[in-house]
Amino acid sequence: MKKFAAILAALALALTALSGCEDKNTSDTASETTAATESETETAVSSADAKVTVEGTKFMVNGKELWINGVNTPWQTWNEFDGHMDEKAWEETFKELQAQNVNCTRIWINCAGLNSVKLKTTGEFKSVNEMHWSDLDKLFALAEKYQIYVMPTLLSFDHFKEPNTGYDRWRTLITTKEYTDSFADNYVAEFAKRYNDCGYILGVDLMNEPDWVYENAECGKIGFEHLSYFFGKCAAVIHENSDMLVTVGLGMVKYNSDKWQGNMISDEYLKELTGNENAYVDFYSMHFYAWQIGTFGIPFTTTPTEYGLDGTKPVFIGETSNDDEDQTKLTVTDKYKSAHDNGWNGVMVWMEYRTDGTSGCDSLWYRNDLTAEGTKAMYEYIPEKIYPLQ
Numbered sequence: 001m002k003k004f005a006a007i008l009a010a011l012a013l014a015l016t017a018l019s020g021c022e023d024k025n026t027s028d029t030a031s032e033t034t035a036a037t038e039s040e041t042e043t044a045v046s047s048a049d050a051k052v053t054v055e056g057t058k059f060m061v062n063g064k065e066l067w068i069n070g071v072n073t074p075w076q077t078w079n080e081f082d083g084h085m086d087e088k089a090w091e092e093t094f095k096e097l098q099a100q101n102v103n104c105t106r107i108w109i110n111c112a113g114l115n116s117v118k119l120k121t122t123g124e125f126k127s128v129n130e131m132h133w134s135d136l137d138k139l140f141a142l143a144e145k146y147q148i149y150v151m152p153t154l155l156s157f158d159h160f161k162e163p164n165t166g167y168d169r170w171r172t173l174i175t176t177k178e179y180t181d182s183f184a185d186n187y188v189a190e191f192a193k194r195y196n197d198c199g200y201i202l203g204v205d206l207m208n209e210p211d212w213v214y215e216n217a218e219c220g221k222i223g224f225e226h227l228s229y230f231f232g233k234c235a236a237v238i239h240e241n242s243d244m245l246v247t248v249g250l251g252m253v254k255y256n257s258d259k260w261q262g263n264m265i266s267d268e269y270l271k272e273l274t275g276n277e278n279a280y281v282d283f284y285s286m287h288f289y290a291w292q293i294g295t296f297g298i299p300f301t302t303t304p305t306e307y308g309l310d311g312t313k314p315v316f317i318g319e320t321s322n323d324d325e326d327q328t329k330l331t332v333t334d335k336y337k338s339a340h341d342n343g344w345n346g347v348m349v350w351m352e353y354r355t356d357g358t359s360g361c362d363s364l365w366y367r368n369d370l371t372a373e374g375t376k377a378m379y380e381y382i383p384e385k386i387y388p389l390q
Contacts, residue, residue: 077353252296
C-alpha cells in the first residue's frame with residue numbers, strides 16, 4: 001500500500017529523526033551515517049508533502065484533496081501521555097489502522113487532571129511534565145512512520161468535571177483571562193512550535209465536547225464567553241507560532257450553528273472576544289450520536305449546510321458510533337459513503353481499547369471489525385482522496 005518512500009521513512013525512524021517528531025539517533029560508521037542522511041532527506045520530503053492545508057471547504061495535501069477516512073483511538077490508558085505511554089501497544093494500533101486504510105485518528109493527549117499540564121492551586125499555569133513531551137515525540141514519530149494523521153485533543157470537559165482531580169483549578173483557569181493567556185502562551189505555543197514540522201498532524205482539537213462544560217452543573221456550567229475566549233486565544237497562539245490547523249470538537253451541532261443556539265466558534269465571535277485576527281478555527285469537527293436524532297436529525301444523509309453548518313470551512317463528523325445501525329438504519333459503510341456523497345469532509349468513528357477478549361476481529365479496539373468494513377470500503381470507493389500522496 002505504501003510506496004518506497006514509506007520504507008525509507010521507517011528506516012529514518014530508526015537511524016535519524018526530524019527535530020520534535022522523532023527520537024534522535026547517531027551512527028558510528030560512515031555507511032550508516034550516509035544511509036541515515038539519505039533516509040532523513042526522504043522523510044523530510046514526505047513529511048512536508050503530507051502537510052494538510054485548507055482550500056475553501058476542502059482539505060488539501062500537496063495540491064490534491066484529502067478525505068478523512070478516520071477513527072477515534074482516544075486512549076489506551078487514561079492520561080497515559082505523562083511518561084506512561086505504551087509505545088508497543090500504540091505501534092500495534094497504527095499497524096492495525098494502516099491495514100484497514102484508516103488515514104487519520106483522533107487521540108486525547110490530555111484526558112483530565114494535572115498529570116501532564118500542572119496548575120498552581122490558584123488555577124494559574126505552572127509547568128509541563130517533561131515526560132509529556134517525550135511521549136508525544138514517540139506518538140508523532142509513529143504517525144509519521146505509518147503515514148497516518150493524528151488529530152491531538154488538548155483538553156476535555158473531563159478536566160472541569162467534579163470530582164476529577166484539579167477540576168476547580170481548570171474552572172478558574174478558563175474563567176480568568178490572564179490564566180487562559182498564560183496557558184496558551186506557555187503550553188499551547190510550545191506544542192505548536194515543537195511539532196509544527198510534523199506533517200502527519202491533521203490539526204489541533206482544542207477541547208473535547210465543551211458543550212457539557214456549558215450545560216452541566218458537574219462541569220461548572222461555564223459560559224461560552226469564557227470557553228470561546230479560551231478557544232480564540234489558543235487558536236491565535238497556534239496560528240502565530242505554526243502553520244497547524246485548529247478546530248474544537250463540539251459534542252453536537254447545537255453550538256456550531258446559527259440554526260440552533262449559535263456558532264460559538266465562528267470567526268466573528270472568536271475575534272470579537274479576543275480582539276485578535278488570528279483567532280479562528282480552520283475547520284469544524286462536530287460529534288453525532290443516536291440520542292441526537294430526535295432534535296437534530298442525522299447528518300450523514302444531508303449536506304453540512306442543510307444540517308446547519310455555515311458552509312465556509314471543511315467539516316467532518318469527529319465522533320460517532322460504529323454500532324448504532326438499529327437507531328440510524330445506517331451501517332458504518334453507509335455512514336462513510338453517504339457523508340462523502342453529501343459533501344462532508346470525513347467521518348471518525350469512536351472505538352474503545354479492550355483487553356477482555358470482546359474487541360472483535362482480533363483487535364485491541366472494540367468492534368474494530370465493523371469499523372474496518374467501512375474504512376476499507378471507502379478506500380475502494382475513493383482511493384485517490386484517502387491517499388492523495390500515492
